[in-house]
Amino acid sequence: MIVGVKKIGFGLLSPFLLYFGLSACQAQPEAFEVERPPKREFRAVWVATVDNIDWPSQKNLTPDRQRAEFVDLLEFYKGIGMNALFVQVRAAGDAFYAKSSEPWSEWLTGEQGRPPVPFYDPLDYMVRESHRRGLEFHAWLNLNRLVHRSSRSVSSQNLSRTHPAWVLSYDGAKLFNFGIPEVRQFITEMTVNVARNYDVDGIHFDDYFYPYAVAGQTLEDEATFKKYGQGFANKNDWRRHNIDILIKQIHDSLAVVKPRIKFGISPFGVWRNRRDDANGSNTTGGLTSYDHLFADTRKWLQEGWIDYVAPQVYFSGGFAKVPFKNLVDWWAENSFDRHFYVGQAAYRVGYEDSDKHWRNTSEIPDQVRYLRKDGADGSIFFSSRSLRRNSLGFVDSLRNEFYKYPALIPSMPWKDNVVPLSPQRLGATLQMAGLNLFWEAPPLASDGDSATYYVIYRFEEGEKPSAIDPRRIVGQCYEGTHFTDRTAVAEKKYLYYVTAVDRLHNEGRPVGPLRILIRDNRLQRFENEMTEN
Template identity: 55%
Template sequence: MNIAKVTKNNLWVKFFSNFEQNLQNSISMYFKKAAFCLIIYAFLSGCSKKVTQQAISKPVGPKREFRAVWVATIDNIDWPSRKGLSSEIQQQDFRTLLDKQKSYGMNAVLVQVRAAADAFYARSKEPWSEWLTGEQGKAPEPYYDPMTFMIQESHQRGLEFHAWLNMNRGAHRVSKSIMDDHITKTKPEWFLTYSGYKLFNLGIPEVRAYITDIVVNIVKNYDVDGIHFDDYFYPYTEPNEKLRDEATFKKYNDGYKNIEDWRRHNVDLVVKNVSEAIRREKPKVKFGISPSGVWRNASTDPMGSATQGGQPSYDNLYADTRKWVKEGWLDYITPQIYFSFEFDKVPYKVMTDWWTKNSFGRHLYIGHGAYRVKAGSKEIGWENANQIPRQIRYNRTKPQISGSIFFSSKSLINNELSVNDSLKKIYYYPALTPTMPWKDKIPPNAPQNVKVQKVADFGVAITWELPASLPKDGDEVQGFVIYRFDENEPINLENPSKILQIVRNEGILSYTDKNHNRENSYIYVVTALDRLQNESVMSNVAKLK
C-alpha cells in the first residue's frame, strides 16, 4: 500500500478543497485513516518479519554431501603463503587455513602435495618443493614431514585429506630452482618441452610406471583418504606450439594408426594403472580426478554436450574422462565447471546436466570457480553474489550430484562478494561424506551404553562405549555422530539439523553439549562411522533424569 498516495488523494486534496466547510470532518477522517494505515503497517511489518525470518533461516540440505576446497601450493597460490617460511609459521598458517575452511562448512581438503615432480612430504624419491622451502631439495627447518602434519590436523577437525598430485609436470615455467639431479635432467628423454614447461612424455611405458609408483608410495606411507589428479594430462593447446612426440609414437604405438588415439590410450593406461594400484595397496583409499568441464561438444560428437567449449578434454588434452567413470576406474569425478549460468558457450546448467547423465553411478562432485567471483567482473554472471549459491542449490536438485569442490582456498578466504558468508548459511548444518558401496558397504556396529549427565554450568556430558565387536570386514570405528532431539520428538537420523556433532575417534568417548536450553528436555543417541563413513544403527536412547 502507498500510504503517501492514499493520504494525498483521499485526505489532503479533500482537506484543501473543502477547508472551511469540513475542517473538523477532515481532521477526524485523517486520524481514522492514519490509524488504519498504522494497523496495516504493523500487519505488514509482522508479515515482513516472518518473510525475513524464513529467508534467512538456514537450509537443512542433505545429510551426506562432499564439501571440499582445493589448496594449491604451485607458485604459493594458497599455501604456504610464500617460500622459505619457518616450519612453525607454515604449520600455523595451515591450521588457520583449515579452521577457516571448516567454519565455511567444508568436510574435506584437497592439498597439492606434488606440483612439478617435487614433494611436500618427506617419504619421496622426488626432491622437496621450492615452493615449500625456497630451494628445491632443501628440507623444512626445523625438520618435519608436512603431509603427516597436514593429515593429522585435517583429521582432528573432521576433514578428509586428499593428496592432490599434478601428474604431467616435470618443471613449471615459473620454476626458479631445479636441482642438477632432478629427474628432468637425469632423464631428459622422458620429457617434452611445451610452452615453457617440461612435461612427462606419457607415451613411454617407464614414465607411466614412474607415475604409478609415486602414487603407491604415498598410499603406502600416509593415511590419506584419497588420491586426486587435476586436469593436466597432455597440455592445453597453445598457439604456435607443437607437441613433438612423433618419435615416441613410432616406437611405442601399440598398433595405433592415429597419434591422437594413441595419446588417449596412454592417459587411459595411467588412470587405469593408478586405480588398480591403489586398490591393491589400500582398497578403501578414494581415487578422483578433476578434468576440464567439457568432454566433447555435440557439434563434434552426438554424445557430447550442447556447448561450444574451446578445449574439450577428449580432443585437446587426450583425456577420455567419460570413459574413466564408465569403466569404474574412478571413485569420483569433479568436472571443473567454472562457468556461470549466463555464459552462452558453456552454460553452467547445460554442462552440469550433461555430467549427471554421464557419471555412471560414480560420485559426481562439481568443481566451482570461486576465484571468478568478483564485484564489477566483466565475465558475465560472476559479478553476481548469488552465482555460487545458485549453483549449489541447483546441484541439490540433482540426485546424481554428491557435492562440490571450490577453487581455491584463498578465493573463499578473501570473501569476495561475501562468498564464504553465503557458504556458511548454505552449509550451516554438518554433512557426512557420501558413501561408496562399491568400495565398502558394511557399516560398523553401534556404540553402546550411552549416558548423559548435567555438568554444573558446562552443559550436558554425553559418554558412550565402543561397540562390543567389530563388523564382518574388521573395520575399526573411525568416528561418531551425536544426535540431539527434543524429548517427545520422533527420532529421525536422516535430518542433519539434529546432528549435534561429528567427532573423530581419538579414544575420548565423550562430548559436552554446551548449547542446550536448560528449560528443554532432550534425548541423545550416538552412531559409529567407519573409514568410508558408513554409519551404524543408533545406540540406546539416553535422556536426562
C-alpha cells in the first residue's frame, strides 16, 4: 500500500550527521534519556600517518590492505557516533595523494617517491568512502616539515634537496624557512592544490609553525631576518608576521578557489598566559603558541582568517598550571563567533605519567560534560590509535552515553546561510524489511544548492513534533531518496517528517507530516490527532 502527503512545515531545523554500517540510511535507537543531548555537535578524530602512527598500520601494505584498514577505521568511528575525521595527507615534504608536486610518502609505500602498486589515489578513495558514511573529511597538512626525525627515505624530489635555500635544519628535522616569500607562496599553492583537486570538506593545520624550542639549539634564520625583516624591532615579531601573512594568504586563496571549504587550525592549547598579557588565559604554563611558536591564533580568529580553532587542550582538570576548565573557558570567550572545537588528549588516558588525573576513569567524560556546558562546538580526539585502544573504557562512554544519539555538524553562516528547499512528495510502502519511506529531491535553493543528505524524524502519538531533539531522528540518508524504518511496529501511530541538509549543514523545512498506522499488515492513514507546532 502506498501513502503520500503534501508538504507542510514545522519551523527551520538545525542540521546533523549520522550513519552506521555500509547502507545509505540507518535507523537510530528509540530510548530517550531525561537530559536532551545536543542537536549539533562536532565529533571528530585525528588520523596521523607520520611514522605510521594510525594509518596505514605499516609501510608498504598492498593497496587492498590499506583500503581495508581505512574502511575499518570509518566503521569504528561511525559506530561510536563520530561525524568527521582529520587525516594527515602531508606528513613531511610528501603526499598521500596523487595530484601533488611533492613525492609519495614513504609511510604509504615504503620509499618516498614510489607510487602505490597497483596504482590508486588514497585521498580520492578516503574522501569518497568517508562521505558515503556521512563523515566530513578534513585534509590535515603538516605546515613546516620537509624531513621528519623518523624519516628513513628522502626522495631526490624532496624540497629539502631541490630547494636547499628554503630549509632550516633543527632538532634532526629539515623545516621550511617561513621568512622567505617563495616558501610561503609554495605552501599556499600546495594547500590550494588539495582544495582544487579533491572533494575535501576542510583544510587543517596542526600546531607546527616555528618549531618547539630544544635546549642548546638555535634556529638559524638570522640571515633571512636581515634580508626581509626591515621595519621589525625584533625577530619574534617578524616571525609572527611571517605566519600571519601565510595564514591570511591561504585563507584568501581558498576563498577564491572553493568558498565553501573550511579552514582551521589546531594550535598549542595556551595562546598567552594572563601574567604576560591581559587578554591571556588564567594559566601559568611555560609554553605558549604566541611567544614560543610565533602563532597568533587569537588574531586569526579575530580577523576571520580561519573558520574554526581546535586548541590542543591536552591537560587534565586537575593540572594546576593549565587546568582544563580554565583553558576551555578562555577559548570559549575568545573564538570571535568562529567555531571552537576542543582538542582532547585520548592518548594520555590511563598512562602512568606525572599527572595522575589521567588515570581517573571519569577524566574524559567530565571534560565532555564541561565543554558542552561552556559553549564549545565539539571535540577532536588525538588520535585514532588511542581511541581504538579504549583505555579505561572511555570510548565506551562516548558510544553508550555522550555520542549515543546523532548530532548535526554545526553550520557556518558566515560561509553559507541559505537553507535548502524542502523535499517533495513524501510517501511510504510496507515491505518485508520494514516501512519504506520515499520522497523527491528538492529544487535548487537560491544559492544553487540542493540536498547533500536527508534527516528523517519520527514522532509517536502524544509527542509534539520538534526539530530540536536528536532522539526523534530515526535515520539519515546520504545516497538516494528513500529510507527503511525497521523499528516501526504495528498498532502505533507515527508522524514522519523529512528534511534536506546542504553541504555546510544548513537544514531546511520538512516535508510532512506523513501519518502512518500499521494494522493487519497494511498501512493506514489517520487524522491529525497529535499536537503540532
